[in-house]
Amino acid sequence: EAGVAQSPRYKIIEKRQSVAFWCNPISGHATLYWYQQILGQGPKLLIQFQNNGVVDDSQLPKDRFSAERLKGVDSTLKIQPAKLEDSAVYLCASSRTGHGSGNTIYFGEGSWLTVV
Amino acid sequence: DAKTTQPTSMDCAEGRAANLPCNHSTISGNEYVYWYRQIHSQGPQYIIHGLKNNETNEMASLIITEDRKSSTLILPHATLRDTAVYYCIVRENYGGSQGNLIFGKGTKLSVKP
Numbered sequence: 064e065a066g067v068a069q070s071p072r073y074k075i076i077e078k079r080q081s082v083a084f085w086c087n088p089i090s091g092h093a094t095l096y097w098y099q100q101i102l103g104q105g106p107k108l109l110i111q112f113q114n115n116g117v118v119d120d121s122q123l124p125k126d127r128f129s130a131e132r133l134k135g136v137d138s139t140l141k142i143q144p145a146k147l148e149d150s151a152v153y154l155c156a157s158s159r160t161g162h163g164s165g166n167t168i169y170f171g172e173g174s175w176l177t178v179v
Numbered sequence: 180d181a182k183t184t185q186p187t188s189m190d191c192a193e194g195r196a197a198n199l200p201c202n203h204s205t206i207s208g209n210e211y212v213y214w215y216r217q218i219h220s221q222g223p224q225y226i227i228h229g230l231k232n233n234e235t236n237e238m239a240s241l242i243i244t245e246d247r248k249s250s251t252l253i254l255p256h257a258t259l260r261d262t263a264v265y266y267c268i269v270r271e272n273y274g275g276s277q278g279n280l281i282f283g284k285g286t287k288l289s290v291k292p
Contacts, residue, residue, distance in 0.1 A: 067222075096279060105266060105282025105283055105284055105285060106223065106280075106282050107282070108279045108280075108281075119279065154222050154223070156222075167213075167228065168225070168279070168280055170223045170224070172221055172222050173221070173222050175220075
């Protein structure tokens, strides 16, 4: 079974430029998450989708960050304009939706962003 | 905020068992204990989870105290490749679905030859 796919793996941009990250979740996983991980810290949830609807975006800086999952499968996270403090790893994750304890979240390898 | 407390770092000799403790004194009855690890420059990797009973899989064992206020992750024969940051997370289970993961700072495990 293929894992969560993310691209690009690495990106360097100048401040005030824009960047987009793409995620393809594990096949059949209805729930998709975007996390931000700043160096030395644990990942922090930015947004959670259930199919193509937003479940939780309370931690998403909506003045510069946006995310979509139009067809309920792939997702894109965009930052515009980028700030220096956006330098981080952006992790995509997915899980099934169902009953019981089998709703484990699986992560991709992450997209490393450096804003200079 | 994360609901768990873990030591910042631990060392373990290669081939020996690594025992990673976690305190979660405010855990509620519908919350699971999950463990993930993150090897440098990779995404977090799921290890194991449990509710009340001890659990074992091909990667590790999870021992949860009877009062559920603490747990221990056991890697039975640590190798150099087990060097990573280990995260203990309590995760709410509500209505058949489960909430997202709230990460703390984890324990940096260093396995030494």
